[in-house]
Amino acid sequence: MIRVSIMGAAGYLGGELLRLLLGHPGTSIAQAVSTRFPGRRVDSVHPNLRGQTDLVFTAPDDLERCDVLLTATPHRATMKLLPEVRDRAETVIDLSGDFRSPDPEVYERYYGVPHAAPELLGEFVPGIPELFRAELAGAGLISVPGCAATAAILALRPLSGLIGPDVQIDARTGSSGAGARAGDTNLHAERSGAMRVFAPVRHRHEAEVARLTGLNARMTATGVEAVRGVQVVCHATGTSDERTLRRAYRDHYGTEPFVRIVAHRTGAHRLPDPKLLSGSNYCDVGFAVDGDRITAIAALDNLVKGGAGAAVQCLNIRAGEPETLGLGFPGLHPV
Amino acid sequence: MTLTCPECEGPVLLTEPVRLSEVAQCADCSSELEVVGLDPVTLDLAPEIEEDWGE
Numbered sequence: 001m002i003r004v005s006i007m008g009a010a011g012y013l014g015g016e017l018l019r020l021l022l023g024h025p026g027t028s029i030a031q032a033v034s035t036r037f038p039g040r041r042v043d044s045v046h047p048n049l050r051g052q053t054d055l056v057f058t059a060p061d062d063l064e065r066c067d068v069l070l071t072a073t074p075h076r077a078t079m080k081l082l083p084e085v086r087d088r089a090e091t092v093i094d095l096s097g098d099f100r101s102p103d104p105e106v107y108e109r110y111y112g113v114p115h116a117a118p119e120l121l122g123e124f125v126p127g128i129p130e131l132f133r134a135e136l137a138g139a140g141l142i143s144v145p146g147c148a149a150t151a152a153i154l155a156l157r158p159l160s161g162l163i164g165p166d167v168q169i170d171a172r173t174g175s176s177g178a179g180a181r182a183g184d185t186n187l188h189a190e191r192s193g194a195m196r197v198f199a200p201v202r203h204r205h206e207a208e209v210a211r212l213t214g215l216n217a218r219m220t221a222t223g224v225e226a227v228r229g230v231q232v233v234c235h236a237t238g239t240s241d242e243r244t245l246r247r248a249y250r251d252h253y254g255t256e257p258f259v260r261i262v263a264h265r266t267g268a269h270r271l272p273d274p275k276l277l278s279g280s281n282y283c284d285v286g287f288a289v290d291g292d293r294i295t296a297i298a299a300l301d302n303l304v305k306g307g308a309g310a311a312v313q314c315l316n317i318r319a320g321e322p323e324t325l326g327l328g329f330p331g332l333h334p335v
Numbered sequence: 336m337t338l339t340c341p342e343c344e345g346p347v348l349l350t351e352p353v354r355l356s357e358v359a360q361c362a363d364c365s366s367e368l369e370v371v372g373l374d375p376v377t378l379d380l381a382p383e384i385e386e387d388w389g390e
Contacts, residue, residue, distance in 0.1 A: 242343075243343065243344060246343050246344070246345075246363075246364075247344070261363065263364065264364055264365035265342070265364050265365050265366050266360075266365045266366070266367065267365055270365070
């Protein structure tokens with residue numbers, strides 16, 4: 001059994017890590033760490049886990065050594081925390097935004113503060129198995145990309161060489177991406193029914209997309225009427241036809257366990273829709289072409305393939321386990 | 336028997352024996368396909384079902 005501890009276990013990503021790992025046959029949860037709820041039962045914060053575990057939250061100072069440490073702690077705080085806990089586990093998988101770019105100047109541009117641990121930035125392997133499977137197998141430090149970044153990277157990566165360098169990404173996201181803490185902008189009265197363009201330019205995930213696709217990526221982001229889910233619609237130009245594009249996607253994802261090509265001609269669900277992916281680790285990718293306009297689309301559950309599921313997939317690869325272990329849930333329909 | 340979708344080049348599974356005018360659906364692009372020949376077995380896009388409003 002791989003002994004796994006989770007820091008930030010009371011947040012939404014922490015809850016999803018707990019849900020996935022409690023159903024994982026190769027892991028045991030050593031500690032669920034929370035700054036807010038030490039001593040309280042885990043299922044008092046994550047009620048979907050009632051009957052699944054008797055775990056109680058642990059205070060950060062009581063973190064013990066484990067095999068794998070998952071940090072689902074807030075941006076800006078994680079870069080100060082991680083150097084202190086790095087030696088508690090052979091492998092640390094970080095789900096925050098603090099170690100996604102190897103360049104401290106890029107971090108400061110998108111997160112607004114200087115990086116507190118720039119010496120660690122270059123040591124992280126991006127937690128995208130579809131691009132970095134071999135590197136993840138031996139990684140000591142792994143950084144799971146942002147949810148919209150993962151979707152855009154998986155949508156665009158097969159189009160390398162087939163589209164021009166400039167791409168505009170329109171991302172839509174559910175409210176759970178804003179985290180589990182209350183705030184004025186998260187009030188039901190403010191959020192319900194809204195389509196809030198919260199990042200009209202320079203969404204922070206665009207730097208990750210640009211780095212891992214080599215494209216001039218520009219991203220806008222809109223909060224929509226959903227709890228879970230991310231969808232990206234990527235607008236590019238090129239001269240390829242539909243068959244060439246489909247072949248490119250097949251070449252990249254034909255054997256991938258968690259990426260499905262969804263570009264259908266009939267039916268009610270012809271292109272990727274995050275609604276069908278709630279709770280699952282799939283990322284659906286699709287495309288459309290009209291003359292020189294190429295549109296790539298991807299959808300995923302921001303808390304699973306966009307976070308906790310990707311982390312567990314990376315954990316499986318790092319531990320030499322089957323990559324799909326504990327990640328078999330296919331989503332719900334109807335939902 | 337596995338054939339190639341004439342629309343997207345994806346694999347299309349047909350259960351033998353294959354019959355003329357049999358309709359299959361491509362799992363990759365969801366196109367409805369019709370068996371239009373048996374020797375060799377040939378697929379083409381199935382004609383879309385048109386609404387009949389009794390006019």
